Amino acid sequence: MNRRPVIETIQQALAGPLPGMKGQIKMAPQPRSDQVNRWEIPDNYREAGVLLLLYPHHQPNQLEPELHVVLTRRPDYPGTHGGQISLPGGRREGDESLLVTALREAQEEIGLDPAAVEVIGQLSPLYIPPSNFYIYPFIAYSSVRPAFQPDAKEVAELIEAPLHLLFNPAIQREEIWQFPNYGERRVPFFDVFGHRVWGATAMILSEFLTLLQPNGTAVGSDNLTVSA
Numbered sequence: 001m002n003r004r005p006v007i008e009t010i011q012q013a014l015a016g017p018l019p020g021m022k023g024q025i026k027m028a029p030q031p032r033s034d035q036v037n038r039w040e041i042p043d044n045y046r047e048a049g050v051l052l053l054l055y056p057h058h059q060p061n062q063l064e065p066e067l068h069v070v071l072t073r074r075p076d077y078p079g080t081h082g083g084q085i086s087l088p089g090g091r092r093e094g095d096e097s098l099l100v101t102a103l104r105e106a107q108e109e110i111g112l113d114p115a116a117v118e119v120i121g122q123l124s125p126l127y128i129p130p131s132n133f134y135i136y137p138f139i140a141y142s143s144v145r146p147a148f149q150p151d152a153k154e155v156a157e158l159i160e161a162p163l164h165l166l167f168n169p170a171i172q173r174e175e176i177w178q179f180p181n182y183g184e185r186r187v188p189f190f191d192v193f194g195h196r197v198w199g200a201t202a203m204i205l206s207e208f209l210t211l212l213q214p215n216g217t218a219v220g221s222d223n224l225t226v227s228a
Contacts, residue, residue, distance in 0.1 A: 007141050013211050014121025023210030027202035030186040048133045049102030050089025055142040073157040085197045098136040111149025117142045123207050128200050137204045161192050
C-alpha cells in the first residue's frame, strides 16, 4: 500500500473543521468538563508548541510497517509534569513561531531533524490551567522512521505507539486519582504498553483520533498500514 494517500487524507481532514473541545474533552480529567465553559484564561498565560509525529515503523511481531506516534516520558522531577508522558515540545522562545517552537523542541528532545519531516497540519490549541500554558499541537510526517537520539536530561524513555493501538477502546481506562490542591479527580487515560497517557497529551491524541474515526472525515484504524 502506498502510504501517500493515507497521509494526504489525514492532511485534508486537518485542513477542514476540527473537533476541538468535543474531541479533547473525551480524555479530560473530570470534573474539568463541567468547568470548561467557566474558565477565564489569564492574560499572563505562556505558549508552547508540541509535535505529533507520524512515521512508519513496525513492532517485533509485525510483518509490515504502520503509522506510529512517538511519545516521551519525562524524567522524574518536582513539579506539575515530572514523570508524565508527553509529546515532544516545549515553551515558545522570543518571537519564534509556535511551529518553529515545536520543531526546535523536538530536535532538542529526541534528535529529530526538522528538515526531514513534512508538517501536514495543526490541531486545536488547548489551555492547561495547572501550568498556565496554551499548547499548540502540530502534526508532522516522516516517510522513514527517524534515527531518534533522546536527550537524557529531557527524556527518560522514548515510547513508539502504533496509531492503530490508540484506536483500541481496550486501552482507554479510567481511575480515581488524588491531586494536591485539586482533590479527587476521575482521570481517563490511554494505557500504552503500561504507560498512563493522560492530561493534555491524552486530550490532544483524543482530538486527533476523533478526526480520524471511520465514520468521520478521514481514515480509520483498518487503513493505517504504510508499507511501500
